[in-house]
Amino acid sequence: EVQLLESGGGLVQPGGSLRLSCPASGFTFSSYTMSWVRQAPGKGLEWVSTISGSGANTYYADSAKGRFTISRDDSKNTLYLQMNSLRAEDTALYYCARGGLTVDGFQHWGQGTLVTVSS
Amino acid sequence: QSALTQPASVSGSPGQSITISCTGTSSDVGTYNFVSWYQQHPGKAPKLMIYEVSNRPSGVSSRFSGSKSGNTASLTISGLQAEDEADYYCSSYRSSGTLVFGGGTKMTVL
Numbered sequence: 001e002v003q004l005l006e007s008g009g010g011l012v013q014p015g016g017s018l019r020l021s022c023p024a025s026g027f028t029f030s031s032y033t034m035s036w037v038r039q040a041p042g043k044g045l046e047w048v049s050t051i052s053g054s055g056a057n058t059y060y061a062d063s064a065k066g067r068f069t070i071s072r073d074d075s076k077n078t079l080y081l082q083m084n085s086l087r088a089e090d091t092a093l094y095y096c097a098r099g100g101l102t103v104d105g106f107q108h109w110g111q112g113t114l115v116t117v118s119s
Numbered sequence: 120q121s122a123l124t125q126p127a128s129v130s131g132s133p134g135q136s137i138t139i140s141c142t143g144t145s146s147d148v149g150t151y152n153f154v155s156w157y158q159q160h161p162g163k164a165p166k167l168m169i170y171e172v173s174n175r176p177s178g179v180s181s182r183f184s185g186s187k188s189g190n191t192a193s194l195t196i197s198g199l200q201a202e203d204e205a206d207y208y209c210s211s212y213r214s215s216g217t218l219v220f221g222g223g224t225k226m227t228v229l
Contacts, residue, residue: 037165044122044208044220044221044222044223045157045159045165045208045210045220045223046220047210047217047218047219047220050218059216059217059218060217061217062217095164095165101153101212101216101217101218102151102153102212103153103170103171104170104171105155105157105167105169105170105171105176105210106155106157106165106167106210107167107170107176109164109165109166110164111164112164
């Protein structure tokens with residue numbers, strides 16, 4: 001069974017940083033493109049970032065470019081999202097998902113970790 | 120990055136069929152067959168219902184089908200059931216090397 005378990009969310013002040021983690025199990029992690037998708041309270045889904053199975057290619061939404069960094073550690077079967085210069089509008093539930101921009105869609109999702117940016 | 124356009128809400132009675140539209144541009148839906156649909160119940164993570172316009176993942180009911188014409192993709196739910204009441208989101212690859220979601224549609228079973 002595929003399992004994705006996000007962690008690392010919390011309350012942070014504007015301008016602060018957080019690192020989200022998503023350990024994965026139930027599949028060969030290194031073979032899959034992985035992504036982060038977020039959902040602001042009461043709002044719709046927003047794609048944030050994607051990393052290829054090799055880690056060689058990364059993609060970012062304009063809202064994340066220059067502030068967020070996606071990475072992976074295949075030895076630990078874990079996906080990361082380093083978030084810097086956080087803003088109030090980054091407040092959201094952050095989901096880890098298996099899949100990328102094109103084929104197959106986001107086939108599996110975690111339950112999300114809540115990031116709240118507020119003073 | 121502007122979102123794909125979906126109706127805010129749709130409704131139907133049990134047993135009926137409904138269709139949710141998802142309108143993009145020639146930079147996304149109109150050019151690429153990488154359109155997906157997701158179902159989200161309140162307080163739950165999204166669930167993939169359709170990928171690559173019309174493909175159903177294993178375990179998804181055949182009552183769900185997808186199609187595309189020009190810049191508009193569609194999700195059809197036939198034989199509506201109470202459990203289908205949820206929010207539905209479309210997504211598409213965009214030529215800038217990004218992915219865009221629709222604003223979401225609240226589907227109500229009357």
